[in-house]
Amino acid sequence: MQVLFDQAADGGTYLGWLMSGLFWTLLLWFVSGVLAFAIGIGVGAARTVRHLPLRLAARLYVQVFRNVPLLVQMFLWYFVLPEVIPTTWGSAIKQIAPPWASFYPAVAGLSLYTASRIAEQVRAGVNSLSDGQRKAADALGLTAFQTYVLVLLPQALRITIPTLTSEALGLLKNTSVALTIGLLEITARAAQINEFTFRTFDAFASATILYLLIALVLHQVAFQVERILRIPGTSPNNTSRK
Amino acid sequence: MDDAFSTQNEILQIEGLEQSYGAISVLKGIDLRVKKGERIVICGPSGSGKSTLIRCINGLETFKSGTAHVIDVHSGERLRQLKDIRREVGMVFQSFNLFPHLSVIENCMLAPVKVRGVKKTEARERSLYFLNKVRVLDQAKKYPGQLSGGQQQRVAIARALCVQPSIMLFDEPTSALDPEVVQEVLATIVGLAKEGMTMICVTHEMGFARKVADRVILIDEGKIVEEAAPAQFFDMPRHERTRAFLGRVLHGHPETARRLAHG
Amino acid sequence: MSFDFAAVVSATPYLLQGLLFSVELTLVAMIGGMLLGTFMAIIRHMGVPVASEAVRAYVTLMRSIPLILVLFWFFFLVPLLLGHLTPAGHSIPLGPRFTAFITFTLFESAYYAEIVRAGLKAIDKGQYEGAKALGLSTSSMYSSVVVPQVLRPTAPIIVSQTIILFQDTALVYVLSLTDFLGAAAKIAQRDSKLVEFYSTVAVVYLLICSIGSELSERFRKKQGQRSSNGRLERAKRMFGLARL
Secondary structure, eight states, X not given: OGGGGSBOTTSSBHHHHHHHHHHHHHHHHHHHHHHHHHHHHHHHHHTTSSOHHHHHHHHHHHHHHHHSOHHHHHHIIIIIHHHHSXXXXXXXXXXXXXXXXXXXXXXXXXXXXXXXXXXXXXXXXXXXXXXXXXXXXXHTXXXXXXXXXXXXXXXXXXHHHHHHHHHHHHHHHHGGGGGGGTOOOHHHHHHHHHHHHOOHHHHHHHHHHHHHHHHHHXXXXXXXXXXXXXXXXXXXXXXXXX | OOOHHHHTTEEEEEEEEEEEETTEEEEEEEEXXXXXXXXXXXXXXXXXXXXXXHHHHTTSSOOSEEXXXXXXXXXXXXXXXXXXXXXXXXXEOTTOOOOTTSOHHHHHHHHHHHXXXXXXXXXXXXXXXXXXXXXXXXXXXXXXXXXXXXXXXXXXXXXXXXXXXXXXXXXXXXXXXXXHHHHHHHHHHHHHHHTTOEEEEEOSOHHHHXXXXXXXXXXXXXXXXXXXXXXHHHHSOOSHHXXXXXXXXXXXXXXXXXHHHHO | OOOOHHHHHHTHHHHHHHHHHHHHHHHHHHHHHHHHHHHHHHHHHHTOTTHHHHHHHHHHHHHHSOHHHHHHHHHHHHHHHXXXXXXXXXXXXXXXXXXXXXXXXXXXXXXXXXXXXXXHHHSOHHHHHHHHHTTOOXXXXXXXXXHHHHHHHHHHXXXXXXXXXXXXXXXXXXXXXXXXXXXHHHHHHHHTOHHHHHHHHHHHHHHHHHHHHHHHHHHHHHHHHHSHHHHHHHHHHHTTOSOO
C-alpha cells in the first residue's frame, strides 16, 4: 500500500487522488440520496391515492425509470439531453466545466432511478397498513394530504427502514456508474492509479476498503435511526403486539 | 435385576436421560425399557418434557447425558448409526409434516426409495398397501393441501409405516385435529396396536390410553412420576401428582370421565 | 430536430449481435449464479463449520462493493492468478467475454444465495423434522424435500433479480465489450448519432424489462390460483367453513 504515498503525475500523492474520489462519491451519494428520497416518497404515495390520473402517472414513472438500466439513463442525461433541448440551453449545458459537467447528469440519473425503487418500497409500506388507518383519518376529518403526511407515511416509512437501508447501500454502489460519464469518483480513481502504477492489487484493494468502510458506517447509522424512530410497543420488525 | 431373559426382546433401553435448553432442565434422568410389542402411553402436563423425550429417541434432539439405545430386532445388537436408528424408528408428528409439493403416494414412496433402496415399483405397491390399511387409498394421487386434517394424519402414519419400522413414536398425533376426526385417527392407531406394533404414544386421549396401553407413564417436570398398567393407573394411582393430573384432565372432559368409567 | 431512423435500422444486425451477447451473459449468470447460490445458501443454512463463515464473508463482500469494481478486479487479476497456477507462469489472457461470464456468475451468486437462504429459513421446521425422522440423508432431504419447496415462493424474487441482472450486463461497457449498449455506443460515436442510438437502446431495454416484469406478475398470480392449497382455501371461504 506504500504506493499510495508516492508522487503522482499532477504533483500530489495517489492517496490524494483516492481522497478526491472519495469526496465525489460521498457528494454524489448524499445529493442523489436526498433527492431520491424526496421524489420517491412522493411518487410512492402517489401510487396509493384514490385519484386515478395521479396514480397512473406515478405508475408510469416507476415503469419507465425502473426498467431502463442506470448506465443508459446516465448516458441519456449526459449525451442526449443537451441535443434535444433548445439549442441555447444545450450550448449552455455543454459549457459547464468538468467535473460539474459530469456531476449534474449523474445526480439526475441516480436520483430519478433510485427514486423509482424507493417509490415501490413506500408503496408496499403504505399498502401493508390496514385499511382502518385511512378510515379513521377520514372519520376525523383529515384531508387526503394530511392523512398521508400525518398518519400513513410515518408508519409506512418505519416499516420500510430496512429496505431503505439497502437502497442507500445500492445507491452508494451505483455512484460508480458515473465514471462512465467522466466523474472521477473512487472506482475511477482506482482505475487511474492502476494505469499509472501497475499496482493493480493495491489500487483496487484501496477502493474496496473505502467502500466497505462507508457501508459499515451506513449500517451503524441505520441501526441508530431505526432505534430512535421505533414506536413504543412494537418490535424491531415493527409488528405491534396484538 | 436384569437377567438374560428379561432383557430379551427389549427394543428400547433408556437410562438416565437428561436434556436441558441452556439453564433450563427439561428431562432430569429418565429410565425406560420397552419390549417388542409393548404399547406405552406417555402423558403429563404441558412443558413436562414428554415430547422432548421421544424426540431424543430418534435423534431429532441430541440429549445432554444418559443413554438411549434402540435394539435391532433381528440381531439383538444396539444400533449405533443415526440412519439405522431412524430406519427402525418411525415418527408421527402433531403437525403431520407431510411434504406439500409431493402427492400422497409420492410422500409414502420417498423414504423407501431413497433410504432403503427399494425399487420404485415395489415402493409403490408397499405404499398402496399401507395407504389402504389406513383407509386413504382413494386419496393416493391427491396433494396434502387437498386433504382434511384427519386424512393428512393418516397419510403421515402410512408414510412412517412404509419404511417398515420396528417401533412407532406418536407425538400428540391428534392434538392438532378437529374433534370430529380425532376418533378416525385413534382408531387407525388402535388397529396398529392390535397387530402388535411396538409403540410409544404421547397423548392426552385417556380413553385411548385405557384401551390400548400396556403401560401408562406420567411425566411431570422432567421425571417419571408414575408408571403402571392402565387399570391401576386410572383407578388406583399411587402418587398424589397422578391423582391431581387425572383430576385436571378429567374435570374438563366429562365425556372422557364417562368413557374411562365404562372402559 | 431530426431523428435519423434510417441509421438505426441499418445498424440493426450489429445491434442484435450485441443484444445477443447481453442475453447470453444474463442466462449464463442466472443459471450459474442460481446453482452456486443455492449451494452456498444450503451450506450457510446447515451451518457447516468454516465453510458457512467463508460463504457469509463472500456474500457480504460481493454485496457491499460496486459491480464495476468487481469487473475491474476480475478483468485485471484473474489472468494473473491463472498465470501463477500454470507451469508457464505467464498471465493467461482470458478474453474479456470469458471474464465477464465468470465475474457476473460469481457476483450474482451472492444475491441469489441470499434469496434462497431466506426461502430456506421460511420453510416450516417440521418439514426438516419429517424428512429426518424418515431417515432421509441430508442430500436427499435438501434435493427431494427442501429445495423444491423453496423455489416456488421465491420464484418472483428470483425473476426480478434476473431482470436487474439483465440491466447490469450493460456495465460491461467499462471493459469495452460489445453488448447491446456497447454496440450502439460504437456506432453512435462513429457516426455522431448519439441521440438516435442511445434513445433506441433505452426504449428496447424498457420494452424487454417491463414485459418481463409483467409476465412474471401474471405467472405469479396464476400460480397462486392453481396451487391445491389455494383451491382448498377458496372452497373453505366460499362455503363459510372455518375448518374442513
